[in-house]
Amino acid sequence: MSFAEIIGQERAVDALRAALRRGALHHAYLLSGPEGVGKGLTARLLAQAANCERDDGDACGACASCRKIARGVHPDVIIVERERDMARAGRWEPKGGRTPSRDIVVDQIRELVDRRLSLRRFEGRRRFVILDPADAMNPQAQNAILKTLEEPPPDTTLVLVSSSADGLLPTVRSRCLRLPFGPLPDALLAERLAAEGRAPDVARLATTLAAGSLGKALALDEEAIAARRAAVEEAAALPPDDARPWIAFAGRHGAKRERAREVCELLLVWLRDVLVVATVGEGVPLALEDLGEATVRAARLGPEVALRRIDSVRRAILALRHNASGPLALEHMFIGWFHG
Ligand SMILES: [Zn+2]
Structure with a gap:
C-alpha cells in the first residue's frame, strides 16, 4: 500500500505528507468523516510511511517495518480498538474475567498510558498510537487520555479515527x-465497483445506497442488493386499506437500524421512479426497471401522493440517522404514506 491508493481525500493526505516531508508531524490528529472512506487506512499508512525503511515519505509496503505494521505486530505502532474486538483477536484480556465491552474502556487507556507509553521506543523512528474508532472510548477513557493528548511522550503521534466525532468530548x-475526510464522489465509487466486476445495475444501486462510502459500496454485493430490492418490492405491493401488513413489514425490516435506513434509501429511489411515471408517463428509463408494474400501479395515485411519500421516506431516513428505533420510524413512514 502507498498513499496513492487513498482515493478522493487529497486534502487530508496532502497535509499529512507535507508534515512528514518537513519532519513536523503534529502530536495528535483526528481523522474524521463518514465510515468507509479511507480514514483507518490513512492512519496505518502514516505510521508505515514515518517508519518505512525506504524513508522517502511514503509506505513501500514491502520492508520489514511496513509489513509488521500491516500485521499489527510492530512494537512502536499501538492500535487500540473496542475491547471486544481486541479480546476476540487475543490482544487483550479484560481485568477480573469481566465480559469484554463494546467500548474502549479506561483499563485499556491506563495500560496504554501507564505501561506501553512509559517505555522507550523499540525500533521505529516514530511511535504511533491509533485509536480506532476513537469515539468508542467511553467518557472515563476519554478523560484518562487527555493528559497524553496534550503532552505525548517524545516522537509519538496519536491518531484518533472517528466517523462520529461528535461522540468525543470537546476537550x-x-x-x-x-x-x-469527505464522502467519495459517486463517479469514483462506480468506477471502483466496475473494476470489481459488479453488474451495471448492481453497481448503480450500490452507489446510490452507499452515500459516498467505498466500504459500504463494496459490501453491497449482488446478494445484499437483491435482499433490499425484495424489501422494496414488498413495500410496493402493500395494500392501501389494511394496516397489519405495514406493521409486519416495519417489524421485519426495521429491527436493524442500518438495514432499515438502506431499505428507506432504496424506497426513495423507487418513489422517484413512481414520480417520473406519474408526471411524464410510461416509456422513460427507470432506476428500478424490474419493478415496472408496481411502479405504474403506484403512479396511478398521482404525483401528489408520490411527493408526499417521498417526503415521509426522507423524514424516516433522517429519524434513523438520529437513532430513532427502526420499527417505529418505518411505522411512522407508512402512516405518512397512506394517511398523509
Ligand atoms: Zn516500507
Missing part, C-alpha cells in the same frame, strides 16, 4: 489537529 477534540 479531546480541541487537543487534536482535525483532518476531515
